[in-house]
Amino acid sequence: MYDVVIIGAGVIGGMIARALSRYDLKICVLEKENDVAMGSTKANSAIIHAGFDAPVGSLKAKLNVQGSQMMESVCKELGVKYIRNGSLVVGFNDTDLKTILDLYNRGKKNGVNGLKILNSEELHELEPALSRSAHFALYAPTGAIVCPYGLAVAAIGNAMDNGAELKCNYNVKSITKTDLGFEVSSYTEKVSTKYIINCAGLFADEVSALANDSSFTIRPRKGEYILLDKECGKTVTHTIFGPPSSMGKGILVSPTVDGNLLLGPTSVDFNEKDNKDTTQVGLSSIQSKACEYLATVPTGKNITSFCGLRAVGSTGDFIIESPQKGFINVAGIESPGLSASPAIAEYVVDMLKDSGIVMHKKKKYISTRPSATRFRDASLEEKNKMISDNPAYGKIVCRCEKITEGEILDALRTNPKATDLDGIKRRTRAQMGRCQGGFCTPYIIELIARENGISFESVTKFGANSAVITGKTKGNPNL
């Protein structure tokens, strides 16, 4: 029997698992996909918001500001890339100016430090690539960028290093109240637990309903993005937002922690929770919006486009509450959910403590996790030491991102272990560069098959029926 079952291995489930793994608790994270970080966590703006957007007094505002303050040290402990690059909300006309002043005042009330209104001269000195029709901006020096899936992988990995379990491909189908807590079932496997924390993202309303609480709903809101070549990564240094609307913070232009340039997201309410298709309309609207912000937009430098779904809750605020003893919903975690995630985790830890569960701190808690980028970030001498200890670090597999076989093997062997191509991509960046896996995919398929003792045809892109290879050729001697 587990003390705590966490449903959903996104950044929220992961950060909560990590926070709880400090204590002597038997923890299990259930994930319906083949890997962690497969929902909203893997496709979002990757921004740590300063905290001026959310309404004063909301849970969003409080946890955003707290989370944003905690994020840098959390990322340091977990070896995750974090850059405090500062953000700018740029304005073009008088209406925008009013919006920006509102944001400034709201930010002050929310407790955001260092906010400043910039005039045209200050703005263009800070960001020379911006369109000359941008006349002023709200500058938030505490705005930052992070690798969101890297954070989720690291948080869950760290929780696992501290004894938490992870079950992937576990789709929760029923939750039954028992004398001691709950029985959770996927129809093929049952687990018993004293406490459940529902971090099921887009599906949090459905999981909550399984436990007889239908007090809220989650609607998907589509956000499409375009990612540009690293050549364009220095187009801007800050995260550039347009003035916000009721549908969110508008399209942004931002460098990523890995040095690419990110454009997006669109914002379209939608009914299908599993439709992550990009659209022609969406992609071209991003391009044209970027043209409004930037004096010159790099052309022909797109390397990929993708779509994420925000989990928009029906209450307008984060839904973090306990509808019944032992069951906690952590739902409606749309933006600024990533920014708030470390604070959400502590908030949930406190809720659990208040609910009467006995929580003793572990004697041997490991607070840090080796960085997935430790080879890349090492000095020349350290790299050569690593290569002589393990020659696989000397072999480049992904040419574009210069990722070595050693790093890919690490991803296949380190908690939470990658088992598919996209899992390797999120953990190492192999296949994520300008050729998008054109050169390295065949070799990575071999590494996955070899490492896991499976056939090439069993290697998938992201689990289930996403096998990459459909069979062998006629002449293949292993037919």
Place this chain on the structure above:
Amino acid sequence: MKDLVIIGGGPAGMSAALSAFDCGIKDILILERDSHLGGVLQQCIHNGFGLQKFGEELTGPEYAFRYEEKIIKSGIEVKLNTMVLDITEDKTVTATNPHDGIFQIKAKAVILAMGCRERPRGALNIAGSRPAGIFTAGTAQKLVNTKGLLPGKSVVILGSGDIGLIMAKRLTLEGAKVKGVFELMPYSGGLARNIQQCLNDFNIPLRLSHTVVEVHGKERVEGITVAEVDEKRVPIESTKEFIPCDTLLLSVGLIPENELSKSANVKISPVTNGALVDQNRQTSVSGIFACGNVLHVHDLVDFVSDEAEIAGKSAAKYINNDLSDSTEINIFTDGKIRYTVPQRITDLTDVKVYFRVNNIYKNVNIKVTDGINTLLTKKRPKVSPGEMESVTLKNDHLKNVKELHFSLEVV
């Protein structure tokens, strides 16, 4: 310190090495990222290579082996599994491999022969889902020809570049159903012989002025939507058509891989995406040369070998302080001719200038002037973007010339 470091052991790198070797340079090092020499030829098991160079039809591996044998015989040093991480303007090369770790070599001359990469889906902004089953044609070729693995059973190919055409035939021979090749342009970018031998002979339809507008399928590709495009290459809504398939292959263009060249401050042409070079294939950085698909994308490997020989010879001369620059002639093109290689001439010598056109034209005069006087004309019954053309300028043509203008007149 090495006399000559060659980045890449494909057809260009091997040919350049051998020609430098024949010119007396013995202190040569080839750095190759793969575990074998030969580059992309290793996976090109179809024939048709070597017609120009050897007067016979070879497969890619056979063609490569002719050079590899000579490399082995010559004793030219080769480091395999070696990835170059950086090249500086002063020709210091940083590389890594499992055996040596990360190491630096200073070279008197460097030849860039890194080849090219394929344009991925993201570059085209194709909308829809992102399931398994989308490959560039070259990745599919590698899986089929070197790993014995099939990427799919029911295939649509976007782009009629040569690799796409060759894979249409290859997958058909392996039992897959190739439902069609769709080409955005009103003409194919591939060689005429490939259209005949790879599509027509197998009844595979080629639909020009068409593109893929959407990918369907959550886990594996389940189909694609294609549409005809108008003259501005914008998809026409009313022509949208769903085609069920489990695989989409992309053959939508090759991009010379010049990230290392850029780190060495080599000036890149926005048209070819390769270095700007003179007739010696010397780049804007003294002592750094470029050849093969890293310089501009070729249709035939035979031309790559020729070009690499020039680069090898020139590098040898450079190392021996024997490279003369007696003049400075820049070459301009009229747009119908998209680009020339070389883009400038620095010595009064016979120069073969290669060029590519931007569209299909019939009955044309290729005209070379010095801005005022016509120096040379050449009649061609047909020119097309898929087939590289050339003219040879004689030493005499270049005397007292400050610039050259290449233009195309449709008769």
